[in-house]
Amino acid sequence: MIEIRAVELPTNTNENTNKIPKRGRPTKYKPEYCDLIVDFFAEAQAYIELNHETDETRRRVFPKKFPTMARFASSIGVAAITLHEWASSKDENGELLYPDFSMSYKQSLEIQESLLLEGGLSGAYNPAITRFVLANHHGYRNEKEVVVDAVTSKRLEEHFSGLAESVLAKSKEKERVLEGRFERIAG
Numbered sequence: 001m002i003e004i005r006a007v008e009l010p011t012n013t014n015e016n017t018n019k020i021p022k023r024g025r026p027t028k029y030k031p032e033y034c035d036l037i038v039d040f041f042a043e044a045q046a047y048i049e050l051n052h053e054t055d056e057t058r059r060r061v062f063p064k065k066f067p068t069m070a071r072f073a074s075s076i077g078v079a080a081i082t083l084h085e086w087a088s089s090k091d092e093n094g095e096l097l098y099p100d101f102s103m104s105y106k107q108s109l110e111i112q113e114s115l116l117l118e119g120g121l122s123g124a125y126n127p128a129i130t131r132f133v134l135a136n137h138h139g140y141r142n143e144k145e146v147v148v149d150a151v152t153s154k155r156l157e158e159h160f161s162g163l164a165e166s167v168l169a170k171s172k173e174k175e176r177v178l179e180g181r182f183e184r185i186a187g
Contacts, residue, residue, distance in 0.1 A: 035104070
């Protein structure tokens with residue numbers, strides 16, 4: 001047989017009963033992460049130069065491990081999305097919860113961007129991957145600028161206005177044909 005008991009729930013004795021207490025696991029954030037993240041990215045070089053002395057000096061480029069937010073997050077025991085949350089979370093007043101970390105996070109992204117550019121230009125990184133990461137994580141776009149001079153502009157305007165007039169004329173002709181068919185059917 002199942003016994004059912006009435007249990008009295010504790011009442012909220014706070015003055016402001018509308019506030020919901022924070023739930024979930026406490027944050028793993030530590031202020032020292034501000035310096036650690038910048039150091040992690042700053043210490044990484046896009047490439048190592050080796051000079052081999054023979055008849056002539058040659059420069060060979062070897063890529064090092066590329067610094068990523070995921071690798072740094074793993075080193076401190078959190079997920080990469082946690083770093084982004086620490087950098088962008090705001091309190092109820094709209095102010096950043098961790099403004100120092102937010103600046104360090106942005107600075108690290110700028111260092112990463114520089115490493116990508118330098119490593120890509122030197123041949124240390126695959127150009128396709130470099131372009132992909134710059135486009136998807138740093139806002140770069142591959143655009144072609146189209147410059148139209150006055151003569152070309154005038155030709156385009158004439159072409160399209162003539163095209164528009166032609167489409168309008170064909171449309172009116174079809175409308176007349178359809179009206180004639182409708183009159184024969186209705187009449």
